[in-house]
Amino acid sequence: MIQFKNVTLEYPVTRTLALDDLSVEVGKGEFVYLVGHSGAGKSSFMNLLLKRALPTRGEVRVAGENISRYRGGRTALLRRRIGTVFQDNLLLDHLNAYDNVAFALRVTGVPGREWPARVQAALRTVGLDHKRHALPVQLSQGEQQRVAIARAIVANPPLLLADEPTGNLDPEQGREVLKVLQNVNLRGTTVIVATHARDLVETFRHRTLTLRKGRLVRDDPHGGYAL
Ligand SMILES: Nc1ncnc2c1ncn2[C@@H]1O[C@H](COP(=O)(O)OP(=O)(O)OP(=O)(O)O)[C@@H](O)[C@H]1O
Ligand SMILES: [Mg+2]
Structure with missing residues (x-):
């Protein structure tokens, strides 16, 4: 699905060696x-x-293709095929859960008649179909994050990137x-x-990659937090 080959990333201007x-x-x-x-x-x-940064050296491949070669249109397509969830989920305040999720379908080319079933399936996956009419203020932080996940997956992306998705949540909501x-x-x-979230990594075990100063220092197929 993805491949990093000898990738070095030095941010321009500050020249920070990030990878x-x-x-x-x-x-x-x-x-x-x-x-x-x-x-x-x-x-x-x-x-x-996501091609928000370009490697200084090496290659990043997604589905077998070197994405550095992508120009504008292909880059947009690449981003549509990757769902993202971040610590701050930024739902639209004035839209309910259903509409926040549906909003993500506008740019995907999914025909309008398919939206209700898609949105419902995504909300069901995150266990919030019953809260579809709720506005973000009427949802807990964890529920808001789950709506953000529904939004990220509603177009069925093959890849989902979650950057500290539980960063703002209490342990119980983090587990959910x-x-x-x-x-x-x-x-x-x-x-x-x-x-x-060390406790989550230890409780729900999966392959774990450990980075230290931009280097991959551990790739543990059975998981576990080793810092
Ligand atoms: N846009 C940027 N421009 C310049 N330097 C950056 C940029 N983004 C990150 N860095 C630097 O690159 C290094 C790696 O940062 P990165 O954000 O990838 O770390 P991280 O592992 O996500 O950290 P955290 O756990 O705090 O989110 C850091 O030294 C950071 O200061
Ligand atoms: Mg970070």
Whole structure:
């Protein structure tokens, strides 16, 4: 699904070395954690996959293609095929859960008549079909994050990137969000989760990549937090 080949990322201007000769492959259908101290390069890893940053050296491949070669139109298509969830989910305040999810379908080319079934399926996956009429203020932080996940998966992206998706949540809600991400994975989506949440990584075990100062120092197929 994705492949990093000797990837180095040095941000321009500041010349910060964010990733240092990183090589790794993640297969279709995998669930992978990305752990490491603050500044280790987790978000940079995701930025490269979304082409928000370009590798200084090396190659980033998605579905077998070197995405550095993509120009504008292809880049937009690439981003449409990757669902994203971040710590701050930024739902639209004036739209209910259903409409927040449906909003993401506008740019996908999915015909309007298919929207209701798609949105309903996504809300069901995150366990919030019964709250479809609720506005963000009427939802807990964890529920809002689950709506954000529904929004990220409603167009059925083959890859979901979650960057500290439980960062703002209490432990109970964090576990709920993790279970939802696992459900998304069980339905076939490749999932990559960057996180500091040691308890979650230890409870819900999956392959774990550990970054230290931009280098991949551990790739543990059975998971576990080793910092
Ligand atoms: N846009 C940017 N321009 C310049 N330097 C950056 C940029 N984004 C990140 N960096 C630097 O690159 C390094 C890696 O940052 P990155 O955001 O990937 O770390 P992280 O592992 O996601 O950290 P955290 O756990 O705090 O989110 C850090 O030294 C950071 O200061
Ligand atoms: Mg980060």
